[in-house]
Amino acid sequence: MYLIPNDFIPKQFITGFLKKLKFNQDILNAVCVLTIPIILYPMKTLRNITLLSLIFLTLSCNSDDNDFSKQDLHGIWEWRIYQEESELFYINTYEFKKDGTFDKRMTARKQDSNIDLGYNSLISGTYTLVGNRLRLTETDFLTTPEGSTTWYTSLENLVGSDWDREIDITVSMKERKSELLMDFPCPPNAFCRGPITFYRVWK
Numbered sequence: 001m002y003l004i005p006n007d008f009i010p011k012q013f014i015t016g017f018l019k020k021l022k023f024n025q026d027i028l029n030a031v032c033v034l035t036i037p038i039i040l041y042p043m044k045t046l047r048n049i050t051l052l053s054l055i056f057l058t059l060s061c062n063s064d065d066n067d068f069s070k071q072d073l074h075g076i077w078e079w080r081i082y083q084e085e086s087e088l089f090y091i092n093t094y095e096f097k098k099d100g101t102f103d104k105r106m107t108a109r110k111q112d113s114n115i116d117l118g119y120n121s122l123i124s125g126t127y128t129l130v131g132n133r134l135r136l137t138e139t140d141f142l143t144t145p146e147g148s149t150t151w152y153t154s155l156e157n158l159v160g161s162d163w164d165r166e167i168d169i170t171v172s173m174k175e176r177k178s179e180l181l182m183d184f185p186c187p188p189n190a191f192c193r194g195p196i197t198f199y200r201v202w203k
Contacts, residue, residue, distance in 0.1 A: 068173050070129040074098055077180050077198035080109075086151070091116065094180075094198060102127045102136065108152040118152035120144060123163070134169045134182070170195075 073096040080089045088108045095103045104123040107116035125138040141163035144153050170183040178200045186192035 066172075068177060072173065072177050073127075073129060073134075073180070074203065075200055076202040078201050079196055079198045082111075087111065088117070090120075090151075092198075096127060100126050100128070104136075104138075118150075119155050119158055120152050122155070122158060129171075132171055134171045136167045136169065138163060138165045138167070 075096065077094045077096075079092045081092075082089050086108075088110060091105075091107045091109050093103075093105050093107065095105075097103075102125060106120040106122075108118055108120070109116050119142075121141070121143040123138050123142075124140040125136060127137070128135045140160065142158035142160050144151070145157065145159050168185060172181045172183075172195075173179065174181065174197075180198040180200065181195045182198060183195040184192070
């Protein structure tokens with residue numbers, strides 16, 4: 001057992017490495033304080049430094065995901081389901097815009113393609129975020145014409161109907177704000193699937 005000298009693991013090396021991982025200054029200081037004076041065998045030193053780095057990286061990512069704002073919602077988020085019968089993906093998309101408006105569209109898409117074949121529905125409105133509660137005020141609703149024989153059609157063929165609805169959704173983020181979990185309200189005695197994960201495709 002012996003004390004590892006301070007120049008064995010330079011503080012500049014540790015801080016430089018962790019800054020590339022976007023750690024804040026408090027975490028940088030904590031890592032340096034905990035790492036430099038470690039009393040270990042040489043072979044155990046590297047293992048413990050690696051463990052410390054992983055622990056602080058995990059804590060940093062969790063903190064980053066839990067601390068989000070309306071600005072973090074800006075962009076396009078998708079959730080898709082594959083239908084074997086039609087051999088199509090049905091895409092549920094939310095687009096949150098900087099001016100406080102949003103679009104929710106349901107479209108069809110072929111495999112290995114980013115181009116939508118057509119629309120099933122399109123909802124527009126405004127949104128607000130307070131804490132982890134996302135409120136959507138839906139004001140416009142377009143869908144396929146009554147009696148349509150296909151699940152989707154062109155945007156121009158969608159027809160409107162009277163629509164005025166508010167919905168409160170509990171949201172959270174994961175994977176450094178690349179995943180948006182939306183937990184929709186569940187009516188009594190209804191079968192609900194729980195939170196749905198939407199993936200960021202455009203910011």
